[in-house]
Amino acid sequence: MKRVRLGIIGMGNIGGYHADYLLAGKVNRCELVAVCSTSPNKLENYKSKGLKIFDDGEKLIRSGAVDAVIIATPHYQHSSLGIAALEAGLHLMSEKPIAAHKADAERLIAAHKKNKKLVFAAMFQLRTEPRYLKIQKLIQNGELGDIVRLSWIITDWYRTEAYYSSGGWRATWKGEGGGVLLNQCLHNLDTLQWLCGMPSSVRGFCQLGRYHNIEVEDNVTAYLEYPNGAAGVFITSTGESPGANRFEIAGTRGKVVLEKDKLTFTRNEVDMIQFSKTSRAGFLKPDVWNVEIPFENSAAPHATLMQNFIDAVLDDAALIVPGADGIHSVELANVMLYSSLIGETVKLPMDSAAYEKKLKQLIAGSKLEKKVVEAANEDFTKSFHR
Numbered sequence: 085m086k087r088v089r090l091g092i093i094g095m096g097n098i099g100g101y102h103a104d105y106l107l108a109g110k111v112n113r114c115e116l117v118a119v120c121s122t123s124p125n126k127l128e129n130y131k132s133k134g135l136k137i138f139d140d141g142e143k144l145i146r147s148g149a150v151d152a153v154i155i156a157t158p159h160y161q162h163s164s165l166g167i168a169a170l171e172a173g174l175h176l177m178s179e180k181p182i183a184a185h186k187a188d189a190e191r192l193i194a195a196h197k198k199n200k201k202l203v204f205a206a207m208f209q210l211r212t213e214p215r216y217l218k219i220q221k222l223i224q225n226g227e228l229g230d231i232v233r234l235s236w237i238i239t240d241w242y243r244t245e246a247y248y249s250s251g252g253w254r255a256t257w258k259g260e261g262g263g264v265l266l267n268q269c270l271h272n273l274d275t276l277q278w279l280c281g282m283p284s285s286v287r288g289f290c291q292l293g294r295y296h297n298i299e300v301e302d303n304v305t306a307y308l309e310y311p312n313g314a315a316g317v318f319i320t321s322t323g324e325s326p327g328a329n330r331f332e333i334a335g336t337r338g339k340v341v342l343e344k345d346k347l348t349f350t351r352n353e354v355d356m357i358q359f360s361k362t363s364r365a366g367f368l369k370p371d372v373w374n375v376e377i378p379f380e381n382s383a384a385p386h387a388t389l390m391q392n393f394i395d396a397v398l399d400d401a402a403l404i405v406p407g408a409d410g411i412h413s414v415e416l417a418n419v420m421l422y423s424s425l426i427g428e429t430v431k432l433p434m435d436s437a438a439y440e441k442k443l444k445q446l447i448a449g450s451k452l453e454k455k456v457v458e459a460a461n462e463d464f465t466k467s468f469h470r
């Protein structure tokens with residue numbers, strides 16, 4: 085194979101965005117040959133461009149027209165269509181989340197294990213962003229020392245009622261499986277676990293429909309404990325304005341803070357634990373150096389991940405985001421909600437079957453009737469650089 089024939093399933097906001105850069109030739113050795121959506125109005129533009137058009141994901145998967153697919157539908161279909169694609173011998177790029185809940189993520193990963201020669205990647209484009217790569221370097225080089233505390237206040241995911249009314253699937257247990265955690269924050273949760281690992285226990289406090297006429301969570305405070313004793317808090321909301329985005333990691337060798345497009349590292353000259361154990365004075369602190377770390381935003385993060393996916397299919401390149409990694413952010417989103425729903429601290433790994441059962445109860449008990457109103461045309465890409 086010299087070029088990968090690609091199909092996109094789900095042609096809403098992000099499906100259309102992927103199609104634009106692919107048709108503009110931004111990804112080498114990749115040809116967008118087919119698009120699929122259950123909304124026929126989303127497909128009109130592509131007919132004249134000579135693409136094959138499908139109204140059903142399974143039909144595209146079985147068509148023989150493509151070698152690989154991007155799944156960009158609402159969350160629940162990521163795992164069902166993903167499994168169908170892998171079983172049909174297609175390489176898979178899944179939009180985030182890789183599944184609506186952990187048990188579905190496990191099913192998708194199991195389907196990939198049976199078809200190991202296929203490439204399965206996930207669209208977590210923050211992993212290409214220099215600001216996070218620089219934080220990763222500080223951690224991996226040992227410059228931060230052992231992580232002792234972290235906090236991410238990410239309350240600038242403000243969304244209006246019009247946003248929630250714009251899609252029948254949005255912010256419902258049945259259509260989306262969760263709210264701000266599974267949708268807006270999933271990138272942050274992936275980044276958090278990619279940089280700092282998974283916690284060993286989580287206590288979540290989630291308010292359902294605190295700010296909007298929705299049944300899922302739109303305001304969250306969660307406490308996380310890590311295997312080495314480090315403590316963390318994760319705070320998010322889609323109802324707060326102006327909100328904040330401040331990510332802080334404290335280690336024994338210093339503290340890194342990412343806020344308002346500024347990345348600063350305050351470096352302890354000596355390890356704070358060592359200092360405490362050896363200092364003879366009671367009120368002294370380690371001397372610090374303040375370092376401002378410059379960074380640019382990634383120019384085309386989605387296209388970068390797609391190029392990596394194509395290179396993995398054609399040349400066995402190592403994936404930036406292997407699809408199986410996607411289970412961790414799903415588990416974090418699920419466990420914060422689950423802990424809140426049952427009012428208890430939950431140890432990880434979370435019992436995926438117990439959570440699936442809880443979610444099914446929420447779906448069965450849902451009384452919300454949603455009126456869908458198409459939102460005004462606006463640039464949704466403004467929300468990318470978090």
Ligand SMILES: NC(=O)c1ccc[n+]([C@@H]2O[C@H](COP(=O)([O-])OP(=O)(O)OC[C@H]3O[C@@H](n4cnc5c(N)ncnc54)[C@H](O)[C@@H]3O)[C@@H](O)[C@H]2O)c1
Pocket residue numbers: 093094095096097098099120121122123126139140141156157158159161179180181207208209251267468
């Ligand atoms: N990586 C990112 O930056 C990013 C950004 C936005 C959205 N997303 C993810 O992409 C997914 C879609 O989000 P969106 O905002 O584009 O939603 P959207 O509602 O704008 O679009 C979803 C599209 O999927 C179609 N669809 C639904 N079921 C389908 C099926 N079974 N087969 C084919 N098409 C189907 C719908 O008709 C609709 O056109 C979500 O899971 C979201 O989390 C990722």
